[in-house]
Amino acid sequence: MILVTGGAGFIGANFVLDWLRDGDEPVVNVDKLTYAGNAETLAPLANDSRHIFARVDICDRAALDTLFATHRPRAVLHFAAESHVDRSISGPGEFVQTNVVGTFTMLEAARAYWNGLAGGEKEAFRFLHVSTDEVFGSLEATDPAFNERTPYAPNSPYSASKAASDHLVRAYFHTYGLPVLTTNCSNNYGPYQFPEKLIPLTIINALAGKALPVYGDGKNVRDWLYVGDHCAAIRTVLQKGALGETYNIGGWNEKANIDVVHTLCATLDELRPSSSGAPYAKQIEFVKDRPGHDRRYAIDATRIERELGWRPAETFETGMRKTVRWYLENSEWIAGVTSGNYRHWMETHYAGQA
Numbered sequence: 001m002i003l004v005t006g007g008a009g010f011i012g013a014n015f016v017l018d019w020l021r022d023g024d025e026p027v028v029n030v031d032k033l034t035y036a037g038n039a040e041t042l043a044p045l046a047n048d049s050r051h052i053f054a055r056v057d058i059c060d061r062a063a064l065d066t067l068f069a070t071h072r073p074r075a076v077l078h079f080a081a082e083s084h085v086d087r088s089i090s091g092p093g094e095f096v097q098t099n100v101v102g103t104f105t106m107l108e109a110a111r112a113y114w115n116g117l118a119g120g121e122k123e124a125f126r127f128l129h130v131s132t133d134e135v136f137g138s139l140e141a142t143d144p145a146f147n148e149r150t151p152y153a154p155n156s157p158y159s160a161s162k163a164a165s166d167h168l169v170r171a172y173f174h175t176y177g178l179p180v181l182t183t184n185c186s187n188n189y190g191p192y193q194f195p196e197k198l199i200p201l202t203i204i205n206a207l208a209g210k211a212l213p214v215y216g217d218g219k220n221v222r223d224w225l226y227v228g229d230h231c232a233a234i235r236t237v238l239q240k241g242a243l244g245e246t247y248n249i250g251g252w253n254e255k256a257n258i259d260v261v262h263t264l265c266a267t268l269d270e271l272r273p274s275s276s277g278a279p280y281a282k283q284i285e286f287v288k289d290r291p292g293h294d295r296r297y298a299i300d301a302t303r304i305e306r307e308l309g310w311r312p313a314e315t316f317e318t319g320m321r322k323t324v325r326w327y328l329e330n331s332e333w334i335a336g337v338t339s340g341n342y343r344h345w346m347e348t349h350y351a352g353q354a
């Protein structure tokens with residue numbers, strides 16, 4: 001049995017679905033179901049006895065203790081977090097609560113459980129913490145990419161809260177010997193991503209005939225990785241990673257935002273031309289920049305390839321095409337997540353920004 005936190009969110013749900021597609025080891029899925037968690041994504045597992053869903057807040061120590069005692073996991077995969085930079089700017093409190101206090105609570109519950117294990121079970125236990133490249137701060141155009149020795153320099157409340165959680169995970173290894181692993185990954189894209197993030201937002205707005213908002217000059221650069229590749233990398237680190245170490249995960253795909261949006265528009269022009277026949281790129285609008293917007297992220301993923309043998313399987317072109325197709329074929333899932341809370345965010349965050 002493995003214990004996954006945040007398994008109703010974008011990456012966690014992809015991880016759980018892939019895990020149960022490829023094997024039979026059961027999963028206890030711990031998720032509070034915030035606005036970003038979506039039970040609909042897990043519907044294919046509704047009658048699957050290998051999947052146990054627990055609606056629990058990772059800040060609730062008593063509930064976590066019960067879950068550990070009941071299910072006796074051999075590993076924890078910790079995905080749960082508040083993950084959207086723009087929301088961390090308008091409301092940072094939740095980020096400190098879930099990402100810092102929540103990770104601390106997970107570490108404490110895992111430590112107590114692990115202390116009670118013996119022999120082989122204790123030796124085999126792992127706590128894998130899923131983190132981001134944003135903890136390293138912002139790069140200039142000619143700087144080398146982030147590697148595992150790059151100093152932390154987080155700039156947003158989101159990245160600062162993730163950096164704090166990474167430090168706690170590190171400290172639990174050095175102080176208590178808890179067998180931890182940390183991964184720092186670049187921007188993910190793919191099926192089931194909540195459409196507040198750039199790629200699904202662009203696809204959904206394009207199809208709805210709405211503006212495609214690009215912050216600032218559109219030249220901010222991100223490295224993009226297909227979510228299935230991220231999940232495969234996490235499985236590799238869980239299996240072969242060295243205790244207490246961190247692994248950078250990336251797609252070797254640095255792109256300026258405006259180029260990402262143009263690629264999406266061109267793919268949609270081909271797969272689902274607009275009813276007017278106008279190219280979707282006509283809907284692009286440059287809007288007010290995000291405060292403190294990091295200019296460039298880039299990942300040097302040499303270590304995980306050299307030491308653990310992982311490399312992404314998808315190119316940017318194949319991953320983007322799969323992703324656009326998925327959103328075109330899953331309009332019911334989109335309708336389910338783009339109601340209520342989502343509409344409110346879109347109306348308030350983008351109001352008067354053009």
Ligand code: NAD
Nearest residue numbers: 006008009010011032033034036037057058081083187188
């Ligand atoms: P997401 O926002 O889509 O999902 C987060 C999930 O965590 C949701 O299901 C939510 O309900 C759950 N959650 C939030 N607060 C919780 C709490 N207090 N208790 C229990 N569950 C709670 O996020 P994501 O994009 O899937 O990211 C998953 C992890 O990967 C995060 O730790 C994030 O920092 C990291 N990460 C994300 C990216 C990316 O591009 N999305 C890149 C690198 C790393």
Ligand code: TYD
Nearest residue numbers: 085187196197198199213214215220222257
């Ligand atoms: P996002 O998907 O929010 O991820 P992150 O901020 O964690 O990298 O944004 C990716 C990039 O796209 C980032 O540079 C901000 C930019 N962006 C826009 O230009 N317009 C938008 O509407 C959004 C949501 C993001």
